[in-house]
Each structure stands twice: as C-alpha cells, then as structure tokens.
Amino acid sequence: MGAYWLRLTTEEPLIVGQGKADSSFLTTIAYVPGRVLRGAWADWLLAQGKGNDIGSIIERARIWNFFPSREERLTCYTSPFLLSSLTCKREGGFLSEPEPDERGHGVVDVLLPELAYVLLSELYGPAAVPFAPRCNHKGCGERLEMGKGFFTAYRDGQRIRYARSQLSYHAQTKVALSRQRRAAQENMLYTATALVARGHSDQLVFLGRVHGDEETVRELCQAVSNVPIGALRRRGYGKVRAEVIHADGFGSLRTRLQRFNEVFENMWRDLARLFPRATAQPPEGIYFSLDLLAPAVLHQEGISSLVPTLAIGGQQVRPIFWITRPDLASGWSTSWGLAKPTDLAARAGSVYVFRWQGDAGCVIAALEELETRGVGRRCDEGFGECVVCHPFHLEVNEK
C-alpha cells in the first residue's frame, strides 16, 4: 500500500457532522473526517450497481482525515496544532506567515524542552527555576497559550514556512423537509452553518492522506468528485473535487526519529546546567513521540483511557510523558439524525512520549505500522490518525 496526499477543493459550501435530530441548528466541524469520504464512496459504488462489493472495495484503502489548508504549490503537510505548540497570548500566530495581517509573535513547540525539564526534575530536582516559557519576541514577555486550529508547512526555497488555516462560516435559515413526505414541514425552521471559502478568489481546500494502491485511490477521487459530501447534499452543499497531489509529507520516519533524539539530547545538555548533580546525557533509550492528528478512542485493559499503550516486539509500552485533553468521538451520520455510539476520545493534537530500550529496527517497523493503521479503536472511521515524531516538535525556537 502506498501513501498518497489528496486535495479536496470545495465547489459549494460544506457542512460536516454534528447535526442532531431534535436540534434546530446544523453546525459543522472544521475538517473532513475520513468516514465522510468513505460514505460518499459507498454511495457512488451503490449508484454504479456495485452494492454487493462495497465492503471489499472500501477495505482496500485507509482514508485519513482532511484538514483545511491554504492553496500552496509546495506543501509539505497540513496538521492540527499540537497541544505542545504554544503562541503569544497577545499576538498569536506564526512569524513566517505569508500574509502580513496574519503574522504573530511566533509559534514554538515546547515538548522537547519540557520533556527534558520534567525528566531532569524527577531525577535530580527540584530545579532552581520553574518551566514557564514566555513570548520571546522583541522583549514581549507575554504568557503563551496553545495554538488552535490547523496549519500548513510549505517549502519556500531552502526554508520551511508555516501558515495558519483560515476558515469562514456562513449561516442560513432553512425550511425543514419532512423525511417521510419530502415536503416542507409547517413552522419547522432550522439554521445551517457551513464552511465557505474566504472572499471570491480564495478556494477552500482540505489536504489529507490515503493509504492504498494507485487504482483504488484514483477510484476514490472519482467517487468523491461525483458525490457531494456532508449534510444537505444536493441542496446546494457539499460538492468537492478530489485529486492526488504531490506533497513532501512528514519525511521518513527514520529521519524524524533520529532528529527527535538529537534535539532532545541538545535540550537535555542545555537544561542540565540548572541541576547541579545532573549527567550530560539523558537516560539511555530511543525516545519517540506519538502525535494525534485526529481524536483517538483508546482503551486500557478494556476501560476507556486518554493514554495509549503500544505493543512493540511483544512488550507493552506505556508513555513516560504526555499532554492530552478529553474529546468525544461521536458517530457521523450521513443522513442527518442517525445515532451512532459516542466514545471518550483523546483530543487531536495530543502528544505522548515513549522511551524504547530495545532494538532500533524492531521499533521502527512497529511505528511505521502504527502510522499506517492508526492507534486505538474505530480507525476505519478516521479516529486514531497519528504521526510519530511530528516534525513541528523540532521547532523549539519561534517560527
């Protein structure tokens, strides 16, 4: 199975998810979960008279989630902000934003310094000074807060620039149609809020990954380009165009893992000066992070959990450090009103750090598998999409 980056370009406003049968509000989430595209693909196969083969055809691809992005030719990747990525409370935003209006005091990832600080404190603490990073931009000194939403990394010559994804919402009041009679129900009004492109020239685009063979991915693109997605389909919403694009992606896992450990060791050396008895090297092992791009439905001994346990080389491996928040994994209903189970989930952007003390080849193979299959349950719906050693963790200075 290959990994492909796909781009969805909206041709109509888009409403994804979150409607309730008894509610007079239909709202949207800010990204397109893989399960929505799977639903569109299934509808298309049905229309092609391939109803009997839907299950086996759809199983050939793992469709991940599609995140809003700005149209850029040389995209590396699009991602939700990680919970370890902080920005100035007063002037939030990237320094390298292409649009001057959107520029802020920078975004910095504190995972590696915080990890070094916490481990040093546990082993040699307490520290003389607390870990409390502040905005470093031209003496600003303001407190930092978590970045919200999504961003795109793209190539500009030799350097990587970052842009925060901008979304606009448009609300419209509509007359409800009776599901049974297909007629307007008296006095039934509701408000539908949709994602729309900003201005007239801007396109609303979403980027995401699909694992599968070339022919399957091509068929998926054809299906999604022919069947509107989300809610209020065929009522002027949900038409998109899907195509395979070239994107650099997150880079090879081996390289990410190596860089993650190098930067961590540098952080350790820097911060070890605050601890008189500390050694110059962190405790031995291969350190890696697991970063959630989508909510993950996790369990521990059968009980819902916000923290994953990984199985690597026959061992159960628990994280040594994490930043997570709770979220709900609700079911997407293609026809508005269909109830699906709701599970506790760890929020997208959650970050878990593990220390592996075995063989490097064994851990790399296990982590590649994890990136392809996802972590936790309900991965076929798009939950549990993850990246190992997310490249943004290396941005320990404001970007």
Ligand SMILES: [Zn+2]
């Ligand atoms: Zn600032």
